[in-house]
Amino acid sequence: MTKESTYTANLPDADGVYHYTAEEDQIWSELYRRQMTLLADRACREYLDGVKTLGLKPDKVPQLRDVNRRLNETTGFGVEGVPALIPPSRFYELLSQGKFPLATFIRRREHIDYIEEPDIFHEVFGHCPLLTNQSYANFVRRFGEKAVSLGKGYSWHLFRIFWFTVEFGLIDTPQGRRCFGAGIVSSPSETGAAMEGKECEFRPFDLMTVLRTPYRIDIVQPIYYVIKSFAQLESIIEEDIGARINEAKTLGDFPPAFEAKAS
Numbered sequence: 253m254t255k256e257s258t259y260t261a262n263l264p265d266a267d268g269v270y271h272y273t274a275e276e277d278q279i280w281s282e283l284y285r286r287q288m289t290l291l292a293d294r295a296c297r298e299y300l301d302g303v304k305t306l307g308l309k310p311d312k313v314p315q316l317r318d319v320n321r322r323l324n325e326t327t328g329f330g331v332e333g334v335p336a337l338i339p340p341s342r343f344y345e346l347l348s349q350g351k352f353p354l355a356t357f358i359r360r361r362e363h364i365d366y367i368e369e370p371d372i373f374h375e376v377f378g379h380c381p382l383l384t385n386q387s388y389a390n391f392v393r394r395f396g397e398k399a400v401s402l403g404k405g406y407s408w409h410l411f412r413i414f415w416f417t418v419e420f421g422l423i424d425t426p427q428g429r430r431c432f433g434a435g436i437v438s439s440p441s442e443t444g445a446a447m448e449g450k451e452c453e454f455r456p457f458d459l460m461t462v463l464r465t466p467y468r469i470d471i472v473q474p475i476y477y478v479i480k481s482f483a484q485l486e487s488i489i490e491e492d493i494g495a496r497i498n499e500a501k502t503l504g505d506f507p508p509a510f511e512a513k514a515s
């Protein structure tokens with residue numbers, strides 16, 4: 253959890269079962285129903301197909317082992333329970349092993365529309381449906397491998413690629429612009445903001461532009477990047493990312509599109 257976080261880790265019992273209260277199941281259920289309605293014509297087809305493939309249910313917070321089994325059966329991906337945000341090196345190591353880190357606590361009602369750190373609704377409802385898609389799963393794993401091989405000095409720039417695609421990406425489809433980023437689909441506020449597009453900017457995905465764009469994790473995004481296809485996502489990995497990051501460092505960051513965080 254972040255320094256200011258008011259959440260505590262939810263650890264499994266001796267049998268590997270995670271426990272949630274009735275109020276916590278209720279939070280899951282309300283969010284699940286609301287988002288499925290909102291996303292029906294706003295999320296991309298691959299995401300919506302993934303919800304079905306995963307077999308997510310509205311009634312209660314899913315168990316990590318069930319999610320793990322379904323992912324294993326479809327793309328061979330797995331999930332690993334973590335308390336909250338983890339160090340970048342561990343995060344990338346897990347991805348490179350084809351394991352997606354899942355924070356296992358769930359948000360309280362006061363944060364139902366938007367929470368400043370990943371909780372299990374974000375992790376499972378946001379990320380896991382697309383991890384049943386082979387090309388997306390390949391991208392995530394190969395991104396992890398790339399990050400592990402490049403090492404620490406590249407970590408923050410690398411995460412910008414992840415941030416503006418896996419977390420907050422949009423995609424142009426024949427039916428119009430749809431969202432696929434986990435941070436958009438897991439937050440009712442962010443879905444509204446990104447799909448209405450009133451106080452934000454949309455830019456076509458361009459690797460160098462993305463590498464030079466600072467972001468904040470704790471606000472509704474002022475800038476979203478739009479990809480043309482999941483094939484474009486996979487093609488990023490073919491580039492010499494280390495060299496492109498060096499170039500981005502030389503060119504420097506764009507001025508932030510947000511106020512600096514008060515400290």
Ligand SMILES: C[C@H](O)[C@H](O)[C@H]1CNc2nc(N)[nH]c(=O)c2N1
Nearest residue numbers: 336337338339340343353408411
């Ligand atoms: C830059 C860094 O890799 C990034 O912020 C990581 C850090 N740790 C994380 N830990 C979890 N659980 N989830 C995340 O998305 C991240 N993001």
Ligand SMILES: N[C@@H](Cc1ccccc1)C(=O)O
Nearest residue numbers: 366367368369370435438439
């Ligand atoms: N804001 C997201 C959670 C999130 C936090 C930080 C990074 C990414 C996602 C939500 O409300 O669902």
Ligand SMILES: [Fe+2]
Nearest residue numbers: 370419434435
């Ligand atoms: Fe995430």
